[in-house]
Amino acid sequence: MERELVALALDVLEGEGASYGDCRFVRIEEETIHMENGRVSTLKRDEDQGIGIRVIKDGAWGFAATSKLTKEDVQRTAKLAVRVANASKRLKEKDVVLSPAEKVVDTYITPIKSDPFKIPIEEKIALLSRCDEIMKKTKGVRRRRGELYFYKKFQIFASTEDSLIEQTIYHSGGYIEAMAVRGNITGERSYPGMRGHYKSAGYEFIHSLKFEEEAQRIAEEAVALTKARSCPEMVTTVILDGSMVAIQVHETVGHPTELDRVLGTEVSLAGTSHLTPEKRGSFKFGSEIVNITADATIPGGLGTFGYDDEGVKASLSYLIKGGVFSGYLTSRETAAVFQEKSNGTMRATSWAYIPLIRMTNINLLPQQGKLEDLIADTKEGIYLESAGSPSIDDKRLNYHISSEIGWLIKNGKKEEIIRRPAYSGISYEIWRNCDAICGPEEWEVWGVPNCGKGDPMQIAHVGHGASPARFRNIKIGA
């Protein structure tokens, strides 16, 4: 039935004289189980479905969307999209041009071993309960949390260029967290990564996280943080764990290489970018060991898919090569500005939103060595684990990123624990000061399930392959 509705929408668009149109039927199922202090405070399933219709008429864009899935409502919505395009054309300078894309008829399914929606609720709650019991044993812990999250998206994409693509994508993940309180001071620790780890995977990923093995450690670290001193203000060497490198990549490489930002279409909310077109191919963004790719093809990434929401095949491209700024994340419309083809990064949060350029998996390629060797090789500095909150200016230059925990390093050893550490600086300077990146054995594709962009705000699931890395001469402190 959904295929028929999608085809009906395209018929209406063609009948109304559209030069291009695409239609996405999207069905999203989500399951969230959230436990706090042993009680399931949230057990929720969200089932969302609808149709989003995008059209170019007389060189201008229109979009309309509905969750009413009758033939009449789809026809009405397609006509509304055309009406919206007609309203857009009163303020256009030239016609929208799309870069060419191949006609595709295909299907894509995330390879999973265990469907997370078929695992009994009891099993999921029991896992969180076991972690809760372990964290509860540590004196001083006031609040324990655990959450599991599962996502399944089925999408039919069809366009007036005769593409027809069906995709089924699964995401799974979660976290556990302990908060300790001592007087007016709280200490919070979570596992894994940056308050959670998510992958394009099934329930097998939950098993691989081994939450129970880490629960006691994070509870003890939360208590230790309430007794730790605040981060001293100084300029020093910083080693970031893989999840923090992922956030550094996200904020200072992923967002500023989105070509829609560069061309000004996100000014009103997210801002622009310092990585302007004349810098491409020549601007020294990082040290020579810094190689960063956009890769929607790697297994397990939250930005892994078969085709983007314009029907462009998932691909790999370089954003930073040998430290030099080399490329952008593009769409069919933005790539056409430079007479290029899209590298397939257009995604919408659901049927109700217009696709935007979104990060896929933005990966810092590994070099060599283990984290323990990197710390041993560092005479003085700080090691930071688990990202807290990032902040960055609207051209993506001045950043400030906090973490849950830090350890001062002295003579190659982790020593004193530091509470709520943060580091800050100018985005290309930190990458120019990168002198070591750990190897493939430490490399992990971290999932960020809450990347915000657009207006209305769209939340995207994106990935970042990263291993721990070292940066010299970095300002730390609150």
Place this chain on the structure above:
Amino acid sequence: MIDKEKTREYLDLIIKNSDLEQVEGGLFYSEKGTTRFANSIIHQNMVVEEPYLWIRAVDKKRVAGISTKDFREEGIREALGKVKESIKGMKPDKEFKGLVKPPKGMRIRRSEEIEFITPEQRGEAVERIVKVAKRFNLKAFGVLHNTRFSLGVANSHGLFNYGTTGVNFVSITTMGDSASGYAMDIKKRFSDIDFTQLAEIACEKAILSKNPREIEPGKYTVLLEEPAVGEMLMFLAWLEFGGKRFYEKSSILSKRIGKRITGKNITIYDDFSNKDMIGLPFDFEGYPKSRVNFIKNGIAKGVVLDSFYAALMKKKNTGHALPQPSPAGPMPLNMIMEKGRDKKEKILKEIEKGILVTRFWYVRVVDPDKTLITGMTRDGTFFVEKGKIAYPIKNMRFTINIYDTLSRVRKISAERKLFGEDIFFILTPALLIDEFNFASKTEY
């Protein structure tokens, strides 16, 4: 929009088809038109109608929820079947006291007629903005959102509530070489927004902000305009004014009730009924909202609650639940800061040396124990000398403790503006603040 009768019909289907002890149904319907413009052209233009129908079911103190887009009776039955299946796998929640009962004498307020704004009307408004920008030789960027909502909530205790509201939001950024300016407005009625005047404000700021100078970070007197104050207060809503962190004793307010927490000139409360506020008279459990004081004349007073936290804390439910079930806890959605006596223009004249901040950007919490936040200035930051804007300055990063900052407020403006989006709003004045900490600078 879905009217009261139709909303009731859908929610009754939930209650009728449930065989569990207690059940709650809610229907939030939004019809949103958005026009985004950049480089003085419209580049995204859309109309989206989106219903959100949710069910929260309770059986033997086990609580689970589901949302669906399938409004047919069989679709609702299927959703109820799934939620029942979820409940089977749960253990009783001893802290959950049951769904909220309708308070005595509860009445449904008369719903407002909310106008539908067409794509053509939005297009005309953008044309007016672009026309002004062209006059100043600048490019216009921004967004117009026109949304109308209806919300209905019913439960098996006989509670039913229904309401409607509308929001018109405009944000304008104008840009030229090394310059940007900003203006925004939020109104219930589209016709109450003066697009030409707003565009002129944004353009004048952009012209003034050309060729910004770099100044050293440090502590400065600042005049924060309303959007900047709104951004700061939003973090108090999240960190301090909700019942959950209060109950956990992880907020500062939870340890300071009845004591001084800010300067005497600060009063902040939640009140949906203020004539300049946009809000519904009840929460997502259908319970009527009460006015709640957070800070009165600098003294810590209280927090908002929903039925769960009211029962836990043995206090009166203030009607501030978010859609349930949710781990977030109750939140204020209609925050108001008391205004002062002087116009912004007069306050500016009192600044011997200081900085005028138009807006903040990417503000985040650094340390919740201290209400320590960091963020950037954006789209119009100016150095003020002897009561006048002296020159534009490059943007800077601030890192401040919110309560300490609110203890150093010298003046509060008589003008107030709404800040926020969708269902969360803050009615805020501009503030003149001493010793505001700028920690670092950026390149533009």
